[in-house]
Every structure is written in C-alpha cells, then in structure tokens.
Amino acid sequence: MPKTIVPLLDNTQAAFISQGVSINIATRDRFSIPTITRALACRVSPDQRQVTLFLSAERAERLLENIAHNGMIAVVFSQPSTHRTLQLKGVDAHRVVLQGDDYAIIPASTASLVTELTAIGHGLGFSRTIVAHNDSLIAIRFTPDTIFDQTPGPDAGRQLNR
C-alpha cells in the first residue's frame, strides 16, 4: 500500500490562515539579507499540502528575485483581534499563474481583515488602505514543511509539527 502523507496543516490551521489575518512574508537574498513583503490573501490547496499567496506585483520585485535564487520562505499569519499567530516555512517557493477563482478569494479575504481591524478600533479608511493595491496581482506557491506557534508569549516560536 502506498504510504499516506499527512498534510502539515490541520483543518483548523488551514481555516485560520485563510480568513481575517494579516499576512507577511520573509525571503532572503544571496547574502542572507532578509526582506519583508505583505500578502493580501492566501489559498490552501484541497489536500492542505500547499499554500498559494497573493500579493501586489509592485511590492514583490525583491521577493521574486529572492525565491528565484533560493526558494526559501517564511510567512506569518496573525489575527489582529486575538494576536494568534502562525508561522509557516518552506524551501520551494515559486511563482504561479493566478486562476480564475483566485480573484474571488482575494476580496473575501481582505474584507475579513478589514472587519478584524475595524473591530479593534482602526478606522475604516485606514483598514481598507492596508489591504488595497494599485496594480496587478501575482501568486507565489510553496509547500510548508514546518509550522510554528508565533502567538506573543513565552511559547512563541514553538514548533507544532514535531
């Protein structure tokens, strides 16, 4: 019998990173100097083994250079109202083409983050601007191989998939 590969993300974690979270990506260049890029939304694949991130193309120039060089990526997903935060890491980040239904996921996801931000007191204009973008979108896909609890506190950084 073929060996069953258990996905890294469980159902709760997959749901958590898909709605109402702020998403920031770290990549690094050939000199191990890191950079940060905000993503607008993400999609978890049906088998929960891959995550696709959607972001503004104009912000992504350095990220694309970095992942073309080494594919390494770390992504934090944080819910503003609870501070609950997960960090996923992978080594195979690469650019993919957006699919038709991706364009429906993005406004739904950004609207849920706006709801989160206004619920904790940020203005509607500010919250909408955080998730706005001027130009075309791009998509980055990776296979998470490690997951960390990054919620502020003494357990921050605890690996969840040992």
Add this chain to the structure above:
Amino acid sequence: MPLTLDAIRNCLDGLIPASIATCTPEGEPNIAYLSQVHYVDPQHVALSFQFFNKTHANVLVNPHATVQVIDPDTAAHYLLSLRYLRTETEGPLFENMKAKLAGIASHTGMSKVFHLLGADIYEVLQIEAVPCPVLALETPPRSILSALKQSLQSLSSSA
C-alpha cells in the same frame, strides 16, 4: 533625498505592530511581530527583546535584519534595513522601553505576556518606502516627539 528616522517617527509609536525578518547563517528566513520599535537617535533604533526567540538567536550570528513599520495614520509601509549592535539590560533606554512596553501591553490586553529582557540596539542602514496605496491626510504630519527631543537637547547643550 533619503528617508530619515525622524521623518517616519509616527510609525514608531507602537500603535501598529511592526514585523522583523532575520536569517540564520544557513539561510533560513524567519519572521515575527514586534511590539516595540524605539527611536534612539537619527541612526539607531532599539527593539524589545522579551523572550530568547529565533529572532534574537539569529541576529547574534547574522546581524542583518529588516523591519517593516506602518504609519498609523496613512497606512504607508516602510522597510528599515538594520544591523544588530548590542543588547542593553539596564540604564535609561532600557527603563524607558520597559515603561513604554507596559503601556503597549495594557493597550493591547497583553499585560501578563509582555516582559522586557533587554533592548536590542540596531544601526539603521537604510529606510525605503514600500510602493503601496497611502491614505491622504487632511493636515500634514508633524513629528512632535522629534521636535521636542531636539528642543530639549538644544536646551541641555546651552545650559
């Protein structure tokens, strides 16, 4: 003209969590949220060190870090390229950050979680504005804290 820390002082008030990216010597990136980016002087910031975490471990061996801060009024994003210098665990800067952290913790409901172990001092190598939509302000921003600090320094040097 290059961006200065004074020009983005509004982003360092702790109202919007900053994020920090670091990297292991083997090249594994790491990203975490920061509760405090503290203005030290025009070329330096101090970051709160609360737990011995991956960020702190990384900068001890690879001092390069990038911090993203967000203007709480305009939503403008800035990336600060930093180089870790040292950690201070006592003195006026540490006490100042400790008091400020207590305020942030109270404001965000994290009083039982946040506890300052040290102030990590970084040199600011570069600041760049992220290309992204920005909310227009009705009145131009003023860096009141910077102006106050400069006034106090002028007064003390002329005393």
